[in-house]
Amino acid sequence: MRLVILAAVLFAFWLLLSGHYEALLIGYGILSVGLGVVFARRLDILDEESFPYGLFWRGVLYWPWLILEIMKSAIDVTKIILNPKLPISPTLVRVTAHQKGTVGITTYANSITLTPGTISAVVSERKHEILVHALTEDGGEVLEEGEMDRRVASFEAGT
Numbered sequence: 001m002r003l004v005i006l007a008a009v010l011f012a013f014w015l016l017l018s019g020h021y022e023a024l025l026i027g028y029g030i031l032s033v034g035l036g037v038v039f040a041r042r043l044d045i046l047d048e049e050s051f052p053y054g055l056f057w058r059g060v061l062y063w064p065w066l067i068l069e070i071m072k073s074a075i076d077v078t079k080i081i082l083n084p085k086l087p088i089s090p091t092l093v094r095v096t097a098h099q100k101g102t103v104g105i106t107t108y109a110n111s112i113t114l115t116p117g118t119i120s121a122v123v124s125e126r127k128h129e130i131l132v133h134a135l136t137e138d139g140g141e142v143l144e145e146g147e148m149d150r151r152v153a154s155f156e157a158g159t
Contacts, residue, residue, distance in 0.1 A: 003037055003041060006040065006046065007033055007034070007037045010033045010036055010037070011029060011030065011033045014029045014032065014033060015029060055103070055155070055156075058155045058156075061155070062151060062154075062155040065151060066111055066115075066151075069115055069148070070114055073117050073118070073139075074116045076116075076117060076139075077116040077117045077135065080117075080136070087136075088136055089135075089137045090133065090134070090136075091133075091140045092121070092131060092132065092134075093134060093140035093141075093143060093144055094129055094130070094131055094132075095112075095129070095130050095132055095143050095144060095146075096128060096129055097109075097123075097128045097129060097149065097152075098128070098149055098150075098153045099149075099152060099156050100153075100157070102125060104152060104155075104156030105123065105128070105130075106123075107152050107155065108130065108148065108149060108152040109123045109130050111148055112130065112132055112143065112148065115148075117134060117135040117136065117139045118132055118133070118134045118135070118139055118140075118143065119132065119133045120132055
């Protein structure tokens, strides 16, 4: 089943990026996707962690929220950069990761880093803790409130 889903996703992605719908080019796309799937199968690289297709539908709810957060943070960072006084207050905060698995903790750490003004500096899977560098104290406080942590935990658990 994983191979079929991988082939469908790769072909849809290829079709989206190519923008060509002639029979010959679609045939080349099918051939290249088929070769990619065969190589992935032969290399035995398709497991739950490398291709968590069960998270797709949960992502439909999570990604729009994350994109909105990225946009809001980008606006905040832009205001800071354009301010002649450059009102930054760099800080390090430790946030608890309530996710159960490595995919959840990685998603949380990557979501923090994708949000402008914050970077996941150290991720401790054993302690379920992430050390975050924030451009401002407010940015660190927002993370400490835990909204992103709750949303990622919900994304991982499917609730």
